[in-house]
Amino acid sequence: MFPTTNRSHVRALAAAVSFGLLIASTASTAGAATAIAPRVAGVQAAPSGTSPNGRQTRFIVRYRSGSAPMLSASSALSSARNALVRSGLTASRPGLSVRRVRRLATGADVIAVSKPLDAVATATLLRTLRADPAVAYVEADRRLYHTGSQHRYGPDLAPNDPVYGAYQWHYSHSVGGMYAPGAWDTATGTGVVVAVLDTGVVAHPDLDANLLPGYDFISDAFVSRRGSDARAAGAHDYGDWNDDPDACPVSDSSFHGTHTAGTVAEVTNNGIGLAGVAHNAKVLPVRVLGRCGGYTSDIADAIVWASGGTVAGVPANANPAEVINMSLGGEGACDATMQAAIDTAVANGTTVVVSGGNSNADAAGFSPASCNNVITVGATGIKGGKAFYSNYGTRIDLSAPGGNGQEGVPYGYVWQTGNDSLTSPELGSPVYVGMIGTSMAAPHVSATVALLQSVAKTPLAPAQVETTLKATARPFPVALPSGQPMGSGILNAKAALATLVPCQGADCEGNARALANRVPVKGLSGAAGSERLFAITVPLGATGLSFLTYGGTGDVTLLVRYGQTPIAGAVDVTSMRPGNNETARIAVTRAGTYYVKVVGTKAYTGVTLEARHY
Known part of the structure; x- marks a missing residue:
């Protein structure tokens, strides 16, 4: 959902620091071999209900309780086949067939056709399926995409924790920051699990110690790059680059999930690199995005599983999450499938935080930003105003630092863990990366939820969490564009923690x-x-x-x-x-x-x- 603005890549990575990690700078610096042009991995939303190339192959069908297709897998497949015949599409497309992929945790079925359908054919099949009295609802299994854009530059400072003060303005800056240091006096997230539903994670010495064993929910070998449609243990990010313009826009790997996980819980006070907001929490990485995005059906199952729910064919989650971060989205209002999964997670006591989207449009037109029972986050820059790309509207609950991309380095970006490969992570090295997007804003909020839960005497219900964060958000220090509300204000972690553990001492x-x-x-x-x-x-x-x-x-x-x-x-x-x-x-x-x-x-x-x- 963030448009690609530059596809040129100048890779002049100057001298690595002592342990092989890099921090970047847009400016030419003393000792740097070359000034580096930004590397931008754009995020482009597909039209509502379609795959990135405008064609659709998968659909989600929910049958009515007690109907034959709901009670029998064979009957469900027969129902789908009959609908395909009634649609008339088989007559004009020889060899077109349909198969039942699986049943989701929400009770709906995923079906797939053997040949991609264009927009007209997709609408025809949807209309035919909806006409079946046994069908409660049917929707395209849309692909969603991460809502962050990556910029990489040559190294500037040798990483160590004090660099967070120089680079991570988004934590402590008095105007644009989230006031994290004041919150750390009270909590660091100990004992809390944050599920990050994203592209997965890659090895990084400043993150590994805070990662739990995750799971890969991608059920399409093309998307996952694992060579199989089967889901798999672990959440390794194989890279989401794409070099086939017929599949989706050409792009480099983003390692987006590693960046968002770093904001949540990068290892801190270890003498290297940067810092994480809830740096004593644990991240449960859940891979749902790969090449050309990720299917709604896979994301929905991952939401249920991450919150401790049951998903057929997947081992039980040994570490249910108190909060789920989803820095992802796509055009179109909230799907019934996505809403059902979110409702299940919230019923399980899990707070769901989502990014608002990067299209500079009303968030009501995007999913999961427009879903109910979520905390939808807009993005601000270091000056405390709306980031130029951020979605807005009444669906935005509050805003948080996402970077504006227009204030230079480091202040234009949110800095976190990453990898310097353009493709597979095994061809690159661990680095620190500046990115912008509502993707970057959302994990600041998710991590603050972890801070709250770590000191709450009894776990806070998702509704309590949302109320607390919105009530303690600080006012925007600058005027917002007319008609573009950005929620209750800017995330204030220190004030949120003070509602549970009042500040004491001379610095209050x-x-x-x-x-x-x-x-x-x-x-x-x-x-x-x-x-x-x-x-x-x-x-x-x-x-x-x-x-x-x-x-x-x-x-x-x-x-x-x-x-x-x-x-x-x-x-x-x-x-x-x-x-x-x-x-x-x-x-x-x-x-x-x-x-x-x-x-x-x-x-x-x-x-x-x-x-x-x-």
């Missing part, structure tokens, strides 16, 4: 002393190393803000941050002159609360603090 925003415009606070004193927190709310229309200290004795430093407590390494403005005469100025590009921390560089007494906005 609730402990900040209020300042009034141009009203001095006099007589401040403190010891060396002491910290005092203040806040002022700046109205719409203000263009600048200054914090000043003056008078008294000693030495103070000012740390200023929008929206939350300034801490070392996470400030917007700093003033640290010798003595007490400090001025910290910040351009006001958004209304809201600004926090200033007065730090005793040395012991101080008799100091005055004043805030002025204009």
Whole structure:
């Protein structure tokens, strides 16, 4: 659902770092051999009800309870064959036949015709099947696609966990971030399982330790590249590249599932690479997308299985997930099959998080974004506004960082684990990749659900989770395009966790002393190393803000941050002159609360603090 904008590939990967992992940069950097052109693996939605090339081979039929086709596999096949004959398609297409593929966990049947049908023939067969009194509903088994686009660049920084502060703005930036560091004071996801329904995963030293054994639900050998239509244990990503334009648009492998899984639970505090949001949670990888996308029927079975439900022919899931992340979608309103699977998962107590889509359109026209009982996520950039590609509308529940692709490196992208191969992962190496899309926004939310569940005294019901996330989302700091709502606000993990475990200590925003415009606070004193927190709310229309200290004795430093407590390494403005005469100025590009921390560089007494906005 994200249009391909560039299919040229310049692969100039400069020197690898000590353990063979790469981080990238769009800009030409000192020591880099060449400036790298972006590599873009586009995501293109097929027309509603069709495969990527506009032809359809598979359909989902739900028979009525008590009907012969519902009770008997042979009767179901006979019913499908009779419908094919009645449609008249066999007369004009010699050799056209139909087979019954399997019964889904939702109770519907998947049938497949032997030759692809164009749009007219597909509509004819659907109409004929619907006319059967035994049929409750029938729909095309549509292919869905991941909702992220990948960009790869040459290496810049040697990876280690501190790089998350430089690259992963989406966690901590005061305007565009999700406020993850404040949430980590409370929870890291311990004991929670997050199922990532995606392209599967590849080996990566900064992710492997947090992966559970998964399952491959793709039931088409062309899509899976496994050489068999049978499903299989494990969730290895064989690559989703395609070089056959007759099958679907030509593209390179995305390793999209590895990226989304990294946002959820990349290993953290291990001295390498980047960080994951719920880095002590476990990811259950479930492969549902491959070459040219993935079938709705396979995704539906995977949803049921991931939540602990039963799927015929598949071993029971030993690790039912508290939350399912689906960074995927396609055009057309929510299918009955998809809705039934989601309803089953929610009944099993699993929260389902889905991406809103990347077509800059109303999410009501996309599935599963328009399904009920899901948390649908839109994408924002570092400036806190709607990402140019993000779907919008009343179906979007809240937004989260997805990258805007227009703020350069690293701030235009969401950074996570990946692989540098254009095709099979075995031909590449583990790297860190910048991507954009609602695909990237959704796992930020899923991981926050894991944080919540890890500290809840009793598991939160999916409806409780949704209510909490929407109620604690922070307001958009900039105006959204007219008529394009993006939900209740931007994900605020820190505030969401505070509903379960209230913040305590000097750095809690609730402990900040209020300042009034141009009203001095006099007589401040403190010891060396002491910290005092203040806040002022700046109205719409203000263009600048200054914090000043003056008078008294000693030495103070000012740390200023929008929206939350300034801490070392996470400030917007700093003033640290010798003595007490400090001025910290910040351009006001958004209304809201600004926090200033007065730090005793040395012991101080008799100091005055004043805030002025204009």
